[in-house]
Amino acid sequence: MRLGVSGLFWVVVPPSALHRERGAADVRFMDAAVDVRFMDATPIPSHEAVFGGDLLKSAERGIPFVDLRSQNDLVRAEVHRRWELAIDVGTFVLGVDVERFEEEAAAALGVAHCVGLGNGTDAVEVALRAAGVGAGDEVVVPAFTFAGSAVGIVRCGARPVFVDVEEDTLLVDPAGVEAAIGPATAAVVAVHLYGQMADMQALERICATHGVALVEDGAQSHGARGHGAPMAARSLAAATSFYPTKNLGAWGDGGAVLTNDAGIASAARTIRNYGSMEKYDHGRFGFNSRLDVLQAAVLRAKLPHLGDWNSQRSQAAQRYYEMLRGCPAVRLPTVRAHNEHAWHLYSVQVPEREGCRRALADEMIGSGVHYPTPLHLLPMFQDGDPSTMFGRLPVAEAAADRVLSLPLYPGITAAQQERVAEVLVSWAEALRLRTGR
Numbered sequence: 001m002r003l004g005v006s007g008l009f010w011v012v013v014p015p016s017a018l019h020r021e022r023g024a025a026d027v028r029f030m031d032a033a034v035d036v037r038f039m040d041a042t043p044i045p046s047h048e049a050v051f052g053g054d055l056l057k058s059a060e061r062g063i064p065f066v067d068l069r070s071q072n073d074l075v076r077a078e079v080h081r082r083w084e085l086a087i088d089v090g091t092f093v094l095g096v097d098v099e100r101f102e103e104e105a106a107a108a109l110g111v112a113h114c115v116g117l118g119n120g121t122d123a124v125e126v127a128l129r130a131a132g133v134g135a136g137d138e139v140v141v142p143a144f145t146f147a148g149s150a151v152g153i154v155r156c157g158a159r160p161v162f163v164d165v166e167e168d169t170l171l172v173d174p175a176g177v178e179a180a181i182g183p184a185t186a187a188v189v190a191v192h193l194y195g196q197m198a199d200m201q202a203l204e205r206i207c208a209t210h211g212v213a214l215v216e217d218g219a220q221s222h223g224a225r226g227h228g229a230p231m232a233a234r235s236l237a238a239a240t241s242f243y244p245t246k247n248l249g250a251w252g253d254g255g256a257v258l259t260n261d262a263g264i265a266s267a268a269r270t271i272r273n274y275g276s277m278e279k280y281d282h283g284r285f286g287f288n289s290r291l292d293v294l295q296a297a298v299l300r301a302k303l304p305h306l307g308d309w310n311s312q313r314s315q316a317a318q319r320y321y322e323m324l325r326g327c328p329a330v331r332l333p334t335v336r337a338h339n340e341h342a343w344h345l346y347s348v349q350v351p352e353r354e355g356c357r358r359a360l361a362d363e364m365i366g367s368g369v370h371y372p373t374p375l376h377l378l379p380m381f382q383d384g385d386p387s388t389m390f391g392r393l394p395v396a397e398a399a400a401d402r403v404l405s406l407p408l409y410p411g412i413t414a415a416q417q418e419r420v421a422e423v424l425v426s427w428a429e430a431l432r433l434r435t436g437r
């Protein structure tokens, strides 16, 4: 089974079999979920056609969309040591490791307080609740992001108001945010898509002018900066996720609220623990969203490597830029001026995306789509007639048809990236010959 680890293992191996495998293959399979749907929707080549009859050799050539092995190998021994200690101590929820992680993460990410939570979606909800958002409120949020950005809004009892994104960066458009603010608006959620910070200076100004809270969704942006400022520097709080594939990822679910406001931190600590600071004294509404000791131990072991891993991501992004800038069919990501991008994802835009994915898949190269449907068109968020929703947020809708995330992770080699670029360039040439584009 280990032979099927790279790139396209989902083509030839039933998911049920993969889930029985342990370790990195599982993790990468999770992130390849989009690819599974893509493969389902398209006639797939036979096993022979994909692997040329030589499974071992071909699987070695494959390039997965995400590969966590080099990160995991680096921290494996330390995590085992910490887990042994945790088992001896016997406190598994909100223990000393969680407290130490919160202190270390706050210092590393440049904020005063880090409050560890169960996942990033909860973090959005907890940050908004701590900011006083509740039933009847409206919260402005970009439509082009992961559903988790808006689920936290709905769970507060508030209504998400979706706005469009900037054409070049696909980050929330501050002008659209300002136009969407009305009498019921309580907060704005800025999303740092793909690891790059939204225009926090403009958003801070707009929110201050209109007296609404500004909260960040930094699930993808550990270590990113805008004009030198980290997450939570220009807002009430930033929510983040430690989902395994994130720049700082646990070996399970995890999340946090980051803030420089002691009142918000204290409220978040209360909300994550059933609204109580003292046992059975439930002073406010809360629920259970506590980071556990085993995940905190993984995160503590990984945290010192975050800077190096982000540099490796940045180098890999620079390499893609050099390799693909001469290929007009592939639109490369734009970095905002004065931004330090954390490169969680390297998402290009291409015409006829499914054909392009297919060309990569045929060469055993994994890819992802972040995201195929903007949130205002997802049934889970629709409160009106879907047919009238189309065309309302044209940039997000067009981007959803074109975005394609290429393999990018700490440890990806220049040779692997060259292979990805080679396949893209020849796909683009075939497209040009066929369509003239």
Ligand SMILES: Cc1ncc(COP(=O)(O)O)c(C=O)c1O
Pocket: 119, 120, 121, 122, 145, 146, 147, 148, 149, 191, 217, 219, 220, 240, 241, 242, 243, 253, 254, 255
């Ligand atoms: C932008 C964004 N917001 C929110 C979330 C939700 O985080 P989690 O999966 O930890 O709940 C994610 C994670 O996938 C995300 O990418």
